[in-house]
Amino acid sequence: EESKLIGQAYGTWLQEKGKDSIALGMDNRLTSSKIHGLALEGLVSTGLKVFDLGSVTSPMSYAAPVLMGAGGAMMITASHLPSEWNGFKFSFEDRTIFGDEIQEVRKLTERRKFREGKGSVEKFEFAEMYQTALQKSIGELEQVSKTPKKRDLKIVVDSGNGMAGLYAPKFLRELGCEVIEMHSDLDGTFRNRGPDPTHGPNMLQAVDRVKKEGADFGLVFDPDADRVNVCDEKGFVLWGDGILLLFARDILSR
Structure with a gap:
């Protein structure tokens, strides 16, 4: 009710x-x-x-x-x-x-x-409408960014059995990335790990996979995909302030 x-x-x-x-x-x-x-x-x-x-x-x-x-x-x-x-x-x-x-x-x-x-x-x-808008935004960012464009990235994507599994791997592949999927199947119990990627232990599987596969980095999503955490090619986890620093460096360089 x-x-x-x-x-x-x-x-x-x-x-x-x-x-x-x-x-x-x-x-x-x-x-x-x-x-x-x-x-x-x-x-x-x-x-x-x-x-x-x-x-x-x-x-x-x-x-x-x-x-x-x-x-x-x-x-x-x-x-x-x-x-x-x-x-x-x-x-x-x-x-x-x-x-x-x-x-x-x-x-x-x-x-x-x-x-x-x-x-x-x-x-x-x-x-499709959303993906088209994202691609347009990325294209606009690439035009103004001084960062070299590189789309042939190898990325581990841990969707945590949540909604990112339906969309993130497909979108990244269409950008030209190689995607290694983890927990992309939908399961409302989130059986493979905890749902919050900002809780350290929930990053461990992706960290191990990134190092094993020699990936460029890993993305770990929460169930509704509005929260993501990142680890680099060495398995070093970039928390929110670290990700913000990367964005700030790019913006300030323009």
Whole structure:
């Protein structure tokens, strides 16, 4: 019931902001499909047009309103938290909502005074649109970056049995990279390692594989693929501040 109420509340909130459509996605946790169905029912009951993205990453859900012109997005996921958890991420236009705005949604849920209308559902295959946008962005970055272009990289990709397994290896191969996959099959229990790649022990399998395969680096994703950690060719783990330093060096060199 709570999932339907949250759908009704966010649908109401979006319409109060003048929006008439939303993109809805989910990760592959064991409870995500059921929550998705209930949230969809709630959104449609408010009169919104719902673009059902199916199983996607959180970054894909964030991009959907921008690329599709939807008013916002709702993503069913618990991100990097344990498999038995689940929840919602919300976005509005080109940004996520939090703080006071998410408290407005909570209050609407509690008051149970929702918009009513006859909405609709459209199944939407978003992957190709998203991949095209990523390729365009990468091309633009390469034009302004002073870093030599190298696409024939050998990369270990540990998807942790989460959503990255559907998209990251394919995308990297289409860029010209050699990809060594780990845990790409979807399993909502995340049986092969813990879901949070910023927890040191969850990096160990990828570190070992990078060294064994002589890869250039490794990528380790969380279940909804909005969190990634990196190790270099020697197995040295680059935590968030190290990754930020690499980005900063590139930006400052321009």
